[in-house]
Amino acid sequence: MLLPLSFRRRHRQELRAYAYLWPALVLLGLLMVWPLVQVVRMSFFEVTLQQQRFVGLANYGELLATPLFWRALMQTVLFTAGSVLLHLVTGLGLALLLHTRINARFIAAMRGALIIPWLLAPTVAGMIWVLMLAPFGVVNGLLMSLHLLDPANTLNWLGSPDTALASVTAMNVWRAFPFFMVMLLAGLQAIPEVLYEAADIDGATAFDKFRYITLPGLRGVITTIVLLDSIWTFRAFDPVYVMTGGGPMNSSEVLATAIYFDAFQKSRFGYASAEAVVMFLILFTASAIYVRRTMRQIG
Amino acid sequence: MGRRAKRRLAHAAVYALLIAAAVVMLFPIAWMLTVSVRPNIEVMKIPPDWIPQIFTLDAYRKVLSSPRYLKTFVNTYLVALVVTFLSLAIGALAGYALARFRFRGQRTVLMFLITTQMFPLVLLCIPYFQMVVRLGLYDTLTALVVVYTTFTVPFCTLMLRSYFAQIPKDMEEAAMVDGCTRLGAIRRTLLPLSYPAMIGAGIYTFLLAWNEFLFAVVLIEAWEKRVITMAIYSLLAEFVTEWSMMMAYSVLASAPLVLAFVFLQRYMVRGMTAGAVTQ
Numbered sequence: 420m421l422l423p424l425s426f427r428r429r430h431r432q433e434l435r436a437y438a439y440l441w442p443a444l445v446l447l448g449l450l451m452v453w454p455l456v457q458v459v460r461m462s463f464f465e466v467t468l469q470q471q472r473f474v475g476l477a478n479y480g481e482l483l484a485t486p487l488f489w490r491a492l493m494q495t496v497l498f499t500a501g502s503v504l505l506h507l508v509t510g511l512g513l514a515l516l517l518h519t520r521i522n523a524r525f526i527a528a529m530r531g532a533l534i535i536p537w538l539l540a541p542t543v544a545g546m547i548w549v550l551m552l553a554p555f556g557v558v559n560g561l562l563m564s565l566h567l568l569d570p571a572n573t574l575n576w577l578g579s580p581d582t583a584l585a586s587v588t589a590m591n592v593w594r595a596f597p598f599f600m601v602m603l604l605a606g607l608q609a610i611p612e613v614l615y616e617a618a619d620i621d622g623a624t625a626f627d628k629f630r631y632i633t634l635p636g637l638r639g640v641i642t643t644i645v646l647l648d649s650i651w652t653f654r655a656f657d658p659v660y661v662m663t664g665g666g667p668m669n670s671s672e673v674l675a676t677a678i679y680f681d682a683f684q685k686s687r688f689g690y691a692s693a694e695a696v697v698m699f700l701i702l703f704t705a706s707a708i709y710v711r712r713t714m715r716q717i718g
Numbered sequence: 719m720g721r722r723a724k725r726r727l728a729h730a731a732v733y734a735l736l737i738a739a740a741v742v743m744l745f746p747i748a749w750m751l752t753v754s755v756r757p758n759i760e761v762m763k764i765p766p767d768w769i770p771q772i773f774t775l776d777a778y779r780k781v782l783s784s785p786r787y788l789k790t791f792v793n794t795y796l797v798a799l800v801v802t803f804l805s806l807a808i809g810a811l812a813g814y815a816l817a818r819f820r821f822r823g824q825r826t827v828l829m830f831l832i833t834t835q836m837f838p839l840v841l842l843c844i845p846y847f848q849m850v851v852r853l854g855l856y857d858t859l860t861a862l863v864v865v866y867t868t869f870t871v872p873f874c875t876l877m878l879r880s881y882f883a884q885i886p887k888d889m890e891e892a893a894m895v896d897g898c899t900r901l902g903a904i905r906r907t908l909l910p911l912s913y914p915a916m917i918g919a920g921i922y923t924f925l926l927a928w929n930e931f932l933f934a935v936v937l938i939e940a941w942e943k944r945v946i947t948m949a950i951y952s953l954l955a956e957f958v959t960e961w962s963m964m965m966a967y968s969v970l971a972s973a974p975l976v977l978a979f980v981f982l983q984r985y986m987v988r989g990m991t992a993g994a995v996t997q
Contacts, residue, residue, distance in 0.1 A: 432819055432820060432821040432822075433821045433822055433823070435815075435819055435821075436815040436816075436819040436821040436824070437815070437821075438815075439811040439812060439814055439815035440811070440812045440815045440816075440827065442808045442811060442812070443808050443809070443811070443812035443831075443871050443872075443875055444812075444827070446808065446867065446868055446871060447830070447831075447834055447868060447871065447872070450842075450846075450864070450865065450868040451834050451837065451842070451868060453845075454841075454842050454845035454846060454849070455837075455841070455842075455845075457844075457845040457848075458841055458842075458844060458845055461844065461845075512739075513736075513739055516732055516735055516736050516739070517736070519729070519732045521729050521732055521733060525733070525736075529736050529740055531979075531980070531983055532740050532743075532744060533739065533740060533743055533744075534979070534983075534987075535744065535747060535976060535979070536743060536746070536747070538925065538972065538975045538976055538979055539747075539929075539972050539975075540928070540929035540931065540946075540947050540950075540971070540972070541929065541931065542929070542931045542947040542950050542951055543929075543947075543950060543968045543971060543972055544746075546950055546951070546953075546954065546964060546965075546968060547746045547747075547749065547750050547965070547968065548746065549954070550749070550750075550753065550761075550961055550964075550965070551746060551749060554764070555761070555762045555763065555764045555766060556766065557749055557766050559764075559765070560764075560765045560766040560768075563765045564765065570764060570765055573764060593743065593746065596743075601987055650836050653838075654838040654839060654840060656839075656840050656931075656932045657931045657932065660931075660932075661931070661951055661954075674840075675838070675840040678840050678841075678843070679840060679843065679932075679936075682843065682844050682847075683843075683847075683936065688844055688848075691844060692844055695838065695840065695841040695844065696841075698838050698840070698841065699837075699838055699841055702836065702838050705836075706833060706836035709832075709836060710829060710832045710833055710836070713832050714825070714828065714829055714832070717828060
């Protein structure tokens with residue numbers, strides 16, 4: 420150690436702590452903080468593979484004047500809101516069913532089976548749905564056997580602008596609902612049984628119990644997972660990229676895919692960086708709320 | 719109707735609803751399995767057959783006899799295992815400092831770790847691509863390992879921190895009195911006691927690394943370096959897609975995770991819930 424003894428004495432705790440922390444901090448500093456600074460810097464430049472030219476706020480100006488950007492933003496919001504809402508409804512419904520007092524083995528088996536979609540890569544899940552939603556796919560097949568669809572007039576779910584985004588949302592709901600189910604089940608198990616017993620003595624109906632005991636008991640968990648899921652879905656890239664590539668006619672483009680295409684297909688790194696910064700700023704609000712909540716829990 | 723009969727009816731309804739939910743939610747997985755054992759011609763029939771008319775393992779044979787596809791499995795295993803090991807090692811050290819010491823900057827470090835988990839990752843694509851090209855790491859698995867480890871270290875740190883904090887210091891201190899160094903004491907007392915958290919965090923890290931797609935697409939091009947998620951996507955062709963082969967490949971790519979889940983469900987569910995509520 421080269422530091423003077425007095426310094427070492429005064430900062431013993433810090434030296435000891437950072438001796439353990441430095442690998443993590445160096446890694447995150449170099450690969451999270453530094454690149455973030457780079458992106459912000461690049462958003463003020465016109466960047467091509469050969470050169471960089473300072474353009475001030477021109478990228479941002481162009482961005483705000485581009486209808487495709489606003490469209491992607493709107494569709495990202497729709498995709499996120501739809502996914503989160505349906506995750507919550509599906510997850511809560513299944514968690515309530517799994518929290519009943521029926522055969523414990525059956526419950527454990529069902530919980531295990533229902534988690535499986537969450538294990539799949541978004542790429543794998545996306546491909547299964549591309550296959551199921553194809554004109555020759557099983558979704559059309561089901562509609563045909565219910566006589567809701569004429570075999571001569573098959574639907575192309577991902578190939579039509581009216582249904583592409585909704586189809587990607589459906590896939591995303593299917594793949595990620597188990598997260599909500601597991602979290603809400605843990606939340607339900609943490610509600611004291613006595614509350615329900617007391618309500619029974621008072622003659623409360625099932626709806627009353629749900630309204631005045633279950634929902635308030637789950638408020639904390641619901642807030643946490645809704646925040647997390649909103650952040651995760653808002654930034655999601657894989658589902659849209661593998662299922663539709665943002666098409667047809669940009670009808671399922673979201674911010675993450677728009678940034679990717681602008682950067683890596685059109686080689687407009689400056690413009691794409693400006694898009695990324697805007698996305699970061701939007702997400703920052705939701706993240707700040709989540710970080711504050713978590714810090715309060717940690718205490 | 720008596721109370722008993724009413725309860726029985728309610729239970730029957732719960733069974734029925736759960737079974738119905740499982741049928742609907744597991745249907746896509748069942749469909750993946752049945753398509754993987756059909757000839758590709760049959761997949762594109764309108765209307766589709768619910769049960770394969772011809773059963774064949776051809777698609778699996780094609781995947782398993784192709785050096786190109788086999789290599790993607792080797793690559794993915796390698797990347798996911800190294801990332802898991804590195805992430806746990808770095809995360810355990812950092813988690814230990816956060817759980818055991820009181821020092822200036824502690825809250826800031828914690829807040830920073832939570833914040834990094836919220837980053838829009840696509841934001842990092844552009845600078846990563848430029849950095850990796852400049853360092854000559856384009857098309858190397860090293861680039862993937864470094865990048866994935868960056869994404870998983872915060873989660874591992876937070877999860878291990880909360881677990882370490884619940885374990886009393888006494889054992890480590892006793893081991894240190896007996897002449898162990900602090901690192902030796904951690905290795906002999908704290909780590910063996912925290913294996914549930916290590917498995918939970920480890921398996922979640924493995925899952926993330928195994929399933930990652932965006933950065934693989936940005937940082938890898940050559941076939942010998944590709945990982946499974948890229949290979950699956952590249953099977954989607956413009957004209958005639960080999961659906962049965964793609965589904966067979968998807969089954970093989972998902973099997974390790976599903977198998978791990980069957981045996982380690984307890985730890986994995988803990989990892990899942992801890993990921994959100996890292997207290």
